[in-house]
Amino acid sequence: MGRVSAHVLWLCAVLAMVACFGVGAQAGRTQAGRTLLQSTCANPALPDVNLTAYAGVWYQIGATAVQKSFTETDAVCISGRYSLITSGPNNNAIRIRLDSYNTSSGDYSALIGLLNVNGRSFNLQFPGLPASDYRIIYLKGDPIKDRYKTAMTYSCTTGSTQAINILSRKPTLDGDTIAELVAYAQSLGITLEANNQIVLTPQDAITCGRNDD
Ligand SMILES: *[C@@H]1O[C@H](CO)[C@@H](O)[C@H](O)[C@H]1NC(C)=O
Ligand SMILES: *[C@@H]1O[C@H](CO)[C@@H](O)[C@H](O)[C@H]1NC(C)=O
Numbered sequence: 001m002g003r004v005s006a007h008v009l010w011l012c013a014v015l016a017m018v019a020c021f022g023v024g025a026q027a028g029r030t031q032a033g034r035t036l037l038q039s040t041c042a043n044p045a046l047p048d049v050n051l052t053a054y055a056g057v058w059y060q061i062g063a064t065a066v067q068k069s070f071t072e073t074d075a076v077c078i079s080g081r082y083s084l085i086t087s088g089p090n091n092n093a094i095r096i097r098l099d100s101y102n103t104s105s106g107d108y109s110a111l112i113g114l115l116n117v118n119g120r121s122f123n124l125q126f127p128g129l130p131a132s133d134y135r136i137i138y139l140k141g142d143p144i145k146d147r148y149k150t151a152m153t154y155s156c157t158t159g160s161t162q163a164i165n166i167l168s169r170k171p172t173l174d175g176d177t178i179a180e181l182v183a184y185a186q187s188l189g190i191t192l193e194a195n196n197q198i199v200l201t202p203q204d205a206i207t208c209g210r211n212d213d
C-alpha cells in the first residue's frame with residue numbers, strides 16, 4: 001500500500017458513517033480486487049430532508065462490509081453529532097463530529113467534518129481529503145415530533161466502491177429490520193454484492209460508556 005493510501009486509511013479509520021471511498025478505492029483495489037468497484041452507481045430518488053430535524057446524534061447501526069473492513073477496523077460505538085450551521089460562510093452546511101472506540105487499540109477517536117448540502121445531494125468533507133458522496137436515501141419518523149428515527153445513506157463514486165450506512169437515533173434500530181432496509185435500497189436500484197453486505201456495529205452500552213440508567 002502506498003504512502004497516500006495508508007494516510008487515507010488512517011484518516012478514514014474514524015470516519016464511521018461516511019464512505020471515504022472516492023479515495024479509499026485505492027485500498028479496495030489493492031486488497032479487495034476489482035470486483036467491488038462500481039462501474040456505474042445507482043441513481044436513487046432522494047427524499048426532501050428537513051436539515052434542522054436531521055441534526056443531532058445518529059448511531060451507526062451497521063454499514064456495508066467494505067467500509068467496515070477498510071475504514072472501521074475494530075471500531076465500535078460509532079456515532080455522529082450533526083450540528084446545522086446557520087450563519088457565516090458555511091451557512092446551511094452541517095458540522096459532523098464522528099466518535100468511535102477502537103477495541104483493539106483502546107483509543108477513542110473524534111473527527112470533525114463538514115457535510116455540504118446541495119439540494120438533495122450532500123457531500124462530506126474532512127480536512128485534507130477530497131469530498132465524498134453522501135446521499136440520504138431513506139428517512140423514517142416525523143421530522144418535527146421525532147427529528148427522524150432512522151436514516152439510510154448511500155455513497156458511491158463511479159470507479160469506486162459503494163456503501164450504505166444505517167443510522168438510528170437510538171443505539172438500536174427503531175421499527176425497521178436490516179433485511180427490510182436492504183430490500184428498500186434494492187427497490188431504489190442499489191444491489192449490494194455478496195461480499196459487501198451490511199455488517200452490524202457493536203453499540204453495547206457498557207463498552208460504549210453509555211450505561212447511564
Ligand atoms: C484499531 O486499532 C488497531 C490496532 O492498533 C489498528 O490496526 C486499526 O487500524 C484501528 N482501527 C481504526 C478504525 O483506527
Ligand atoms: C423542520 O424540523 C424542525 C425540527 O423538528 C421543526 O421545528 C420545523 O418546523 C421543521 N420545518 C418544516 C418546514 O417542517
